[in-house]
Amino acid sequence: MPEILRQIVFIGLLALIALAPLPFGSNVPWAWSLMSLWVGVLIVLDAIACLLSPPEGERRFFKRIKIPLVLFFIVVAWIVVQAIPGIVPAIAHPIWSEASAQLGVNLAPRVTIAPDLTWDALMVLLAYAGVFWLSARYGRKRENASIMLSFFVIVSTTYAIYGLVVFFGGWETILWYNKTAYRGDLTSTFINRNSYATYAAMGLVASLLYLVKILARDLRGGGTVRQIMRNMMDGTLARAWLPMVGILSTGTALMLTHSRAGFVSGMIGVFVVLVCLRIGKVIPARFGNGLIAGIVLLAVGGFAISGSGLEERFGYLESAQDMRMHLYEQVVGAASQAPAVGFGYGSFEPGFRPFKDLRLSGLTWSLAHNSYLEFYFGTGIYGLVIIMCAFVCIFFGLVKGAFLKAHDTAYLITAVSALTIVGLHALTDFSIQMPAMGAAFVFVVGLGFGKSIIDTKGRSRQ
Numbered sequence: 001m002p003e004i005l006r007q008i009v010f011i012g013l014l015a016l017i018a019l020a021p022l023p024f025g026s027n028v029p030w031a032w033s034l035m036s037l038w039v040g041v042l043i044v045l046d047a048i049a050c051l052l053s054p055p056e057g058e059r060r061f062f063k064r065i066k067i068p069l070v071l072f073f074i075v076v077a078w079i080v081v082q083a084i085p086g087i088v089p090a091i092a093h094p095i096w097s098e099a100s101a102q103l104g105v106n107l108a109p110r111v112t113i114a115p116d117l118t119w120d121a122l123m124v125l126l127a128y129a130g131v132f133w134l135s136a137r138y139g140r141k142r143e144n145a146s147i148m149l150s151f152f153v154i155v156s157t158t159y160a161i162y163g164l165v166v167f168f169g170g171w172e173t174i175l176w177y178n179k180t181a182y183r184g185d186l187t188s189t190f191i192n193r194n195s196y197a198t199y200a201a202m203g204l205v206a207s208l209l210y211l212v213k214i215l216a217r218d219l220r221g222g223g224t225v226r227q228i229m230r231n232m233m234d235g236t237l238a239r240a241w242l243p244m245v246g247i248l249s250t251g252t253a254l255m256l257t258h259s260r261a262g263f264v265s266g267m268i269g270v271f272v273v274l275v276c277l278r279i280g281k282v283i284p285a286r287f288g289n290g291l292i293a294g295i296v297l298l299a300v301g302g303f304a305i306s307g308s309g310l311e312e313r314f315g316y317l318e319s320a321q322d323m324r325m326h327l328y329e330q331v332v333g334a335a336s337q338a339p340a341v342g343f344g345y346g347s348f349e350p351g352f353r354p355f356k357d358l359r360l361s362g363l364t365w366s367l368a369h370n371s372y373l374e375f376y377f378g379t380g381i382y383g384l385v386i387i388m389c390a391f392v393c394i395f396f397g398l399v400k401g402a403f404l405k406a407h408d409t410a411y412l413i414t415a416v417s418a419l420t421i422v423g424l425h426a427l428t429d430f431s432i433q434m435p436a437m438g439a440a441f442v443f444v445v446g447l448g449f450g451k452s453i454i455d456t457k458g459r460s461r462q
Contacts, residue, residue: 001049001052002049002050002052002053003049003053005045005046005048005049005052006046006049006055006138008045009042009045009046009049009134009138010138010144012038012041012042012045013042013131013134013135013138013443014147014148014151016035016038016039016042016131016439017131017151017152017155017439017440017443018151018155020035020435020436020439020440021155021159021188021189021190021199021436021437021440022175022189023189024174024189024190024191025189025190025191025192025195025196025199025434025435025436025437026434026435026436026439027190027191027192027195027434027435027436029120031435032123032124032127032435033123035124035127035435035436035439036123036124036126036127039126039127039130039131039134040127040130042130042134043130043133043134046134046137055137057140057453060453061136061137061140061453064397064452064453065136065449067390067393068390068391068393068394071386071387071389071390071393072129072387072390074386075379075383075386075387075390076122076125076126078379078380078382078383079118079122079125079345079379079383080122081111082110082111082112082118082341082342082344082345082379083110083111083112083115083118083119083122083344084110085108085109085110085115086108086109086110087110088111089109091111091340091341092109092110092111093109093110093111093112093113093338093343093344095113096108096109096110097109110344111341111342111344112343112344112345112347113343113344113347113350113351114344114346114347114350114351115344117344117346117347117349117350118344118345118346118347118378120346121345121346121347121378122345122346124435124438125345127435127439128438128439128442129442131439131442131443131446132442132443132445132446132449133446134446135148135442135443135444135445135446135447135449135450136446136447136449136450137450138450139411139446139447139448139449139450139451140450140451140453142408145408145411145447145450145451148443148447149206149209149210149213149410149411149414149447150210150242152203152206152440152443152444153203153206153207153210153242153243153246154242154246155203156199156200156202156203156206156207156246156250156440157203157207157242157245157246157249157250159188159189159199159203160188160200160203160246160249160250160252160253161249162188162189163186163187163188163189163196163200163253163256164186164249164252164253164256166186166188167186167256172184174187174189174190174191175189184258185256185257185258185259186253186256186257186258187257188200188253190434190436190437192431192434193257193258193259193262194257194259194261194262194425194429194430194431195429195430195431195434195437196253196257196259196262196437197254197257197259197261197262197263197266197425197431198262198265198266198421198422198425198429198431198432198437198441199431199436199437199440200250200251200253200254200257200262200266201250201254201262201265201266201269201421202269202417202418202421202422202440202441202444203246203250204246204247204250204251204254204266204269204270205266205269205270205273205414205417205418205421206246206414206418206444207242207243207244207246207247207250208243208247208270208273209273209410209411209413209414209417210242210243210246210410211240211243211244211247212277212410213410214239214240214243215240216410254266261424261425261427261428261429262425262429262431264424265420265421265422265424265425266421268420268421268424269417269418269420269421270417272413272416272417272420273413273414273417276402276403276409276413276416276417277413279403280402280403280409280413323359324369324428326359326360327360327365327368327369328368328370328373330352330355330356330357330360331352331355331368331370331373331374331377332373333355334351334352334355334377335373335376335377335380338380339380339381340380340381340382341380342376342377342378342379342380342383343377343378344378345375345378345379345383346378347378348366348367348368348374348377348378349364349365349366349367351377351378352365352368352377367430367433368430369428369429369430370426370427370428370429370430371426371429371430371432371433372384372388372426372427374430374433375387391419391423394419394445394449395416395419397449397452398412398415398416398419398445398448398449398452399412399416400452401448401451401452401453402416402452408451411447411448411450411451412448412451412452413448414444414447414448415444415445415446415447415448415449415452416448418441418444418445418448419445422441
């Protein structure tokens with residue numbers, strides 16, 4: 001029974017990653033609610049399986065994950081305190097007392113100004129944590145990890161090919177709905193081009209690492225270039241068609257999103273992959289240098305063929321950046337009104353509304369276009385620092401595992417690159433706040449984290 005339950009959970013996790021981008025990147029209430037319910041059911045089933053028969057290596061796994069886990073739940077506990085009425089009246093937002101006086105009704109004070117939005121955002125945050133938890137647990141097993149990486153390559157490639165077909169077909173649609181924004185940009189099934197750009201960039205690095213994983217055995221085998229190429233032609237390259245298609249499709253789709261920050265962060269992510277491969281000596285030096293040169297030529301060639309729209313977007317960088325910097329200044333100024341407690345997680349739009357000046361008043365600004373500042377605005381500076389510490393612990397654990405030459409280094413490098421891409425893009429956008437993008441992100445990072453658990457001899461624990 002435990003093994004049957006674990007198979008159900010594993011298949012359910014893969015199905016979630018495959019289907020989450022379909023309904024507009026799950027950026028509609030029913031989709032992110034269903035995604036959260038789905039993750040919750042998988043967590044319960046996995047817990048039942050563990051109670052019936054704990055898998056091998058549980059003690060080491062909990063020892064490895066306990067610091068980021070504790071830090072995350074400190075933030076979750078604070079968000080719950082923000083949303084519960086009357087729990088700490090001394091730090092409640094003054095809007096509740098003002099509303100009580102105006103309405104003549106005694107309203108229970110809360111820290112958050114929009115409790116429904118806070119509970120909703122917390123639900124999605126817990127879903128992210130659940131995907132990370134399951135990905136890390138099931139990714140420890142080598143067979144599972146191989147399936148998870150190749151499956152993500154298949155999924156990201158499929159969405160890229162769909163986006164390319166729609167783009168070159170001239171259909172301004174998402175599924176069977178007409179686009180209401182980002183016409184002329186490739187968005188696949190996502191509403192926002194920047195969110196899909198981040199997703200495509202993660203698919204690009206996953207495809208690249210999957211290709212290296214397939215070729216690594218022949219490259220490490222030594223011999224002359226001719227001998228290595230002969231070994232590859234005997235069958236290795238035939239197995240490499242999937243990541244090669246993935247690299248071409250996701251790379252082209254990334255450029256055709258015309259997302260400036262998405263393209264730049266994606267290219268930095270690819271550069272991180274190449275540096276890790278070179279320094280970690282995953283492949284021989286001469287092939288590492290050749291791979292770097294090949295990727296650079298591919299990027300330049302692809303940009304020359306399909307990057308005209310992206311080039312035009314870079315032309316607007318100065319004026320757009322000026323508006324963004326003004327927005328960030330206003331957000332920082334607003335957050336400084338409640339720096340320790342915040343305005344409530346997920347309540348940016350109603351919370352920021354009174355702080356918009358004339359220059360910003362023409363747009364809604366439902367999001368801050370900077371996930372760090374928005375988290376600071378919602379939870380306060382302590383919440384931001386604590387959640388960042390959790391991510392830093394995960395990041396350095398991955399880097400340490402990658403450079404200690406643990407087995408299956410490709411998974412760790414993929415996670416390091418994904419963290420780099422999303423972390424950089426979060427400085428200028430909100431891709432991680434799109435549920436399907438966020439779920440894919442923690443899926444990839446969780447997979448790497450599961451493979452980063454190594455013993456003192458540098459061997460990965462299964």
